[in-house]
Amino acid sequence: MKTIIGLIYGGKSAEHEVSLSTAYEVMQAIDYAKFDVLPIYITIQGEWCQGEKRTTPFEHKESLRFDSKGKADSIQQIIANGLAFDLAFPVLHGTNGEDGTVQGLFEVLNIPYVGNGVLASSAGMDKVSMKQLFEIAGLAQVPYVHFVRPDWEQNRAEVIEKAEKELPYPMFVKPANLGSSVGISKADDRAQLEEAIELALRFDRKIVIEEGVTAREIEMGVLGNDYPEFSVPGEIKPIAAFYDYEAKYQDDSTELVIPAEVSEEVKSKMTEMARGAYRVLDCAGLVRADFFVTANDEVYINEVNTMPGFTKTSMFPLLWQNTGMTYPEIIERLIELAMERHTAKQ
Ligand code: ATP
Ligand code: MG
Ligand code: MG
Ligand code: MG
Structure with a gap:
């Protein structure tokens, strides 16, 4: 029996479109010899719409944006009908998706899910709570x-x-x-x-x-549960005043340099800080840790993203590709980690 992945995307969030792009790419990369995909689209109004089970990806990104056609138009109904998937893969960014709320739902339903748990998601979503925890962990950050x-x-x-x-x-x-x-x-x-x-x-x-600091922006990918692994660092070189929404998704004004040119010392500093952040937030699955590195090699952690952008041109998958893992391999590793974590909890 093939495992059915509930791919949950969209969402009532300012990052709705980003989530759709991510979901489209994930769907393309899934190994359909091993998995089927049940697409679940959350509209911008927050309505959950369950699609038909897929054994091949959608051909166009726009096809992911379906409505429920009366089949299952709420999360209550999807649950009442009996969950039609074995594992949840939420590719939701921001509010109601990356912030622990949907993770709490999966916990209550007792189903495995990809990515971070409730605490890491909610603490990682709230920049103030995150900074306070980083402070406790002794991680250097900007005032x-x-x-x-x-x-x-x-x-x-x-x-x-x-x-x-x-x-x-x-x-x-x-x-x-x-x-x-x-x-x-x-x-x-x-x-x-x-x-x-x-x-x-x-x-x-x-x-x-x-x-505001004058510094290079360097990021690192982390994958794992209790024994996290760290990618090579990658640098963002925005041509805009800073790495804003347009630079991230709508134009080519940003250059990604992977691996980033940093000394071994800076690299190991970043790795240890990413490890500290992963531990203090009790992360699982993945994060992308974002740093500022000044001209005299001081390293400050800016944030971790518990569900980082994940399209083929996003930093997180590119970092891992440079570390020796293909996009489909990352997807499969995340599914494995979700299963592993679920089993460990039983
Ligand atoms: P994402 O989750 O997509 O990485 P975000 O909305 O969580 O983004 P930040 O990463 O905190 O936001 O900031 C976005 C960008 O703004 C950074 O990548 C950087 O270019 C710039 N920036 C943020 N904070 C600072 C700072 N203190 N000094 C200088 N630049 C900053
Ligand atoms: Mg950031
Ligand atoms: Mg962020
Ligand atoms: Mg984010």
């Missing part, structure tokens, strides 16, 4: 402050004052719970800071403000 919407509503001046007291310009303002650079901007002065905060608050009630 930051954080606040929530009511702080801003009640006393804007105080928020600005705190940021300016703690951090020099330029600053980076980010919604705490997002990815793909959505809602992030760089502020060079107070007027821009206020604007950046207003923008970030459109996406989240919790905001992080960081000191």
Whole structure:
């Protein structure tokens, strides 16, 4: 009997489109001699739509965007009908997918699922919680402050004052719970800071403000459960002011240099920091760890992404390809790791 993979994608998230691209590529790479795929599309409104079981990939990305046609139009119905898959492969980014919520659902249903568990997903999604855990693990990171919407509503001046007291310009303002650079901007002065905060608050009630660093951006892939393995490092060279949403997905303005040219010392520093992050968040399956490396080789961890972008041109699979693993091999390894973790829990 072939294992049926429930490929869950889309989602009520600002990263809906990215998820669709990832799902399309994953579907192309699955070994259909071993697996069937049950596509489950979550619309941007959050409606779960179960498709027909596939023994071949969809031919076009747009075909992934189907509606339920009355078959199963809610998660409740999909569950009530008896789950038609053996293993969940959520390729959801951001809210309601990468943040531990859907992982909690799989835990309750007692089915194996690819990727990180509840704690790592939720802590990794919230940049403030993540930074606090990194601090506990003794990982170097850039100085930051954080606040929530009511702080801003009640006393804007105080928020600005705190940021300016703690951090020099330029600053980076980010919604705490997002990815793909959505809602992030760089502020060079107070007027821009206020604007950046207003923008970030459109996406989240919790905001992080960081000191902007002049540094190279270098990332590392991690794969594994209790014994994680580390990819070669890869560098992002954005031509834009920073690695924003457009640079990530909509243009060719970014060059990826893999492996990154770094000293052995920097590489091992990064590996140990990625290991520390993996451990403190209790990660499983995979993460992509993002670092800043300054001209004098200081290394700061920026974040880990518990469900990194995963198209064929995304950093995570490219890092592993350079480490000696093909795209289909990564997919299969992730499925293996999901099974292994599920069995270990029993
Ligand atoms: P993703 O999950 O897609 O990697 P994200 O939305 O979680 O992105 P970050 O990785 O934190 O966001 O930031 C996005 C980009 O903004 C970084 O890749 C970098 O180019 C720039 N950036 C973020 N923080 C800083 C900082 N403190 N100093 C300088 N540049 C920064
Ligand atoms: Mg991120
Ligand atoms: Mg992300
Ligand atoms: Mg990042």
